Amino acid sequence: MHCRLAALLTCVGLLAAPLAAQSPQLLTFTAMDFAFRAPPTARAGLATVRLVNAGTKLHHVQLVRLGEGKTVRDLIDAWRARDPFPAWAVGMGGPTAAWKGQTLEATVVLEPGRYGVVCWVPAPDGQLHLMKGMFATLEVTGSAGAATLPKADATITLFDYNYQVTGALSRTTRAVRVENKGPQTHELVLVRLAPGKSPLDAAKWAEGGQVTDPPGEMVAGVSGLAPGRAAVIRPALRSGRYALVCFVPDAKSAAHKAHVELGMMKEIVVQ
Numbered sequence: 561m562h563c564r565l566a567a568l569l570t571c572v573g574l575l576a577a578p579l580a581a582q583s584p585q586l587l588t589f590t591a592m593d594f595a596f597r598a599p600p601t602a603r604a605g606l607a608t609v610r611l612v613n614a615g616t617k618l619h620h621v622q623l624v625r626l627g628e629g630k631t632v633r634d635l636i637d638a639w640r641a642r643d644p645f646p647a648w649a650v651g652m653g654g655p656t657a658a659w660k661g662q663t664l665e666a667t668v669v670l671e672p673g674r675y676g677v678v679c680w681v682p683a684p685d686g687q688l689h690l691m692k693g694m695f696a697t698l699e700v701t702g703s704a705g706a707a708t709l710p711k712a713d714a715t716i717t718l719f720d721y722n723y724q725v726t727g728a729l730s731r732t733t734r735a736v737r738v739e740n741k742g743p744q745t746h747e748l749v750l751v752r753l754a755p756g757k758s759p760l761d762a763a764k765w766a767e768g769g770q771v772t773d774p775p776g777e778m779v780a781g782v783s784g785l786a787p788g789r790a791a792v793i794r795p796a797l798r799s800g801r802y803a804l805v806c807f808v809p810d811a812k813s814a815a816h817k818a819h820v821e822l823g824m825m826k827e828i829v830v831q
């Protein structure tokens with residue numbers, strides 16, 4: 561009897577192991593004006609980061625893996641200087657950007673380390689939400705091992721300063737890989753544009769503190785990703801015009817203009 565039970569458990573173990581390796585842990589962040597309710601710890605490896613926007617403004621989750629000895633306070637200082645991704649601050653992505661009442665997700669591979677979690681959406685007074693207290697710390701322990709992102713139907717590649725879509729984005733698209741070919745950190749904000757609205761309208765609305773009706777529907781996206789990193793999103797695409805926009809401050813120019821001001825926006829059509 562013991563032998564049979566042992567054999568059964570071994571069998572169940574063998575079946576369960578590959579499934580467990582593929583199913584990401586779910587990390588839920590609740591956004592409020594202006595704070596996060598956030599898990600303090602996570603396991604390294606595949607993670608689906610869920611953002612529930614319980615606030616009244618636009619919010620997102622930006623995960624940043626901090627270098628040795630650095631804290632979230634150092635990260636806030638870097639944002640204050642508009643140079644937020646120096647070598648010690650690695651953009652690990654996260655879901656962006658959710659309008660009030662919205663829930664968005666992005667799947668990423670978490671490497672072990674201390675993370676700063678921030679929302680760098682600007683408020684109507686021009687201050688970034690993180691400067692109003694919208695930040696948290698996340699300790700990621702263990703090993704990411706051979707964790708890989710789930711398969712995707714299409715890829716959106718980010719680079720200085722544009723986007724390239726590989727594979728068709730359509731109403732049947734389920735998963736989209738977002739990857740940064742660099743050399744700078746970039747993000748993808750995907751907006752389904754309202755009639756008559758342009759990517760520039762979406763950019764101005766976001767940068768102006770979102771004080772009017774949104775110029776479209778916030779669909780999905782990935783916040784700042786370091787070069788070489790990737791994430792997978794599952795946008796519910798409908799036919800229409802979409803804007804792809806990056807608001808990351810430029811690392812090269814002294815003024816640190818947002819990448820969108822250097823031309824990092826694109827309009828695409830989903831049939």
Ligand SMILES: [Cu+2]
Nearest residue numbers: 746806808819
């Ligand atoms: Cu960019």
